Amino acid sequence: MPYPSRVKLVDVGPRDGLQNEKQTVPAAVKIELVHRLQAAGLREIEVTSFVSPKWVPQMGDNAEVMAGIERQPGVRYSVLTPNLRGFESALASRPDEIVVFGAASEAFSQRNINCSIAESIERFAPVVEAARAAGIYVRGAMSCTVGCPYEGEIAPERVAYLAGLMKGIGVQHVGVADTIGVGTPLKVQRALEATLAHFALDDVSGHFHDTYGQALANTLASLEMGVWQYDTSVAGLGGCPYAKGATGNVATEDVVYMLHGMGIDTGIDLDALIDAGQYISDFLGRPTQSRVAKALLAKREASVCDAV
């Protein structure tokens, strides 16, 4: 199969990236980050989560952030909704898309959301129904599709099982996530194949973590299967709070660099994207996790020195 000529990236930085950040990020900073991402050419942004502020205080300003965004035509704004109550709160914010989630690992499901995989799907069924009735697109995030911090390797059959359950309740698109970043190219391809038993190619995306440095290789392996949609996080913000050492959403910048280098269109301006990443990294007071941003920023500084 030839590589896709165009790839769509969903930047999950404002939500997935910031949700476990210890220091409070003001709504104004989140809004500015979203504005910079859309100005850089991102056409879908995972903005926030409508979850209880008791559990995720960082997302307590969800409605404020959604209200503060100057929406740009052609850009989709998605939010995570963990249950019907969250969905109902989200409705007033008019998201284009909601995200529900489940794990391919029973142990992870139990430890993460205190219920079995099947129970989690039962809980989400009315959310999906309500969203679709309201004309809101439903994406499902499938975590631990390659490995689990508690169970180790996850068989593709478990991924197919979860994908089938998601399809069954009306989820329209699923993301195949390597939550702890342990995946390598062939294992990721097997997880995607298992998913494609239930979802069409156009309804499947990849969500890879760079914990073990494998995310770009896994992206390349997925491109070879024709997968053309990926979740990424500007500056490599975020990770998974429940998995030891599982920092590291792959940086949007690094994926864009690879894709552009392969002649694959993303619609994204890499320089503007790097500036967006620098904006949030400066706010957080730590260096970007993007290797491309690090290398190109070092080059920019060097040019400035040369010019002086």
Next chain:
Amino acid sequence: MPYPSRVKLVDVGPRDGLQNEKQTVPAAVKIELVHRLQAAGLREIEVTSFVSPKWVPQMGDNAEVMAGIERQPGVRYSVLTPNLRGFESALASRPDEIVVFGAASEAFSQRNINCSIAESIERFAPVVEAARAAGIYVRGAMSCTVGCPYEGEIAPERVAYLAGLMKGIGVQHVGVADTIGVGTPLKVQRALEATLAHFALDDVSGHFHDTYGQALANTLASLEMGVWQYDTSVAGLGGCPYAKGATGNVATEDVVYMLHGMGIDTGIDLDALIDAGQYISDFLGRPTQSRVAKALLAKREASVCDAV
């Protein structure tokens, strides 16, 4: 083409990795590093360079290091020889292999070794002849095969030109190096294809830098062409001194992790390799550049805490 079932990694850490290190690394530490690498299963190690200590003081202990290694049967020990004088000094150390080098970029050749590509090949011709007469295998390192810090992108024709010159003087094997790490999968494949016009698949290896985080994706792209030999550097030691921001040989650990995850045999024990990387990183007083080592070491520490 199916992926190779076995891959050979050449660890270039002791030479390429350490050569630009500012603090002096004592011969005993270099020797211990080589011992740990071979104990971890490496079957070829680039040990040192027989270059003038005026230019590369770090390699001034070349003969001492070579003499101090307890050689293991089946392991090959290679050394860099920049000219006939260096080769003659190296002879007494009985290397299994010497490395000569050239750039695919004229500007890089001029700035790096003060001569044109053609002149550099003329200089190396007698070295290659002498080595082969002495029964020593000759590897050629081809730098800047994808991009150059002075010229920008390098056309595959320039790579073919250099490969042809190397073949012409009797070089037996060439490494296709992305010296500044700017390569992406399709560009790397084009550089390899250009090389394969002059060398057989078994006589070509990949040498990728991770400056832009692309090295594993580029390795995957090369594996797809059947390339089964790669230069890597334990703990991601080293980079290129002449290229701005060009730190980042790909870490051996990260490549091994990907290969093993794909069911490809390397003969390397990842845990022992991580310990070897930790040994040299501790000596240098800085964290490993390997993402796999970072992730697995964090996991080990976590397990220790759990147990307490």
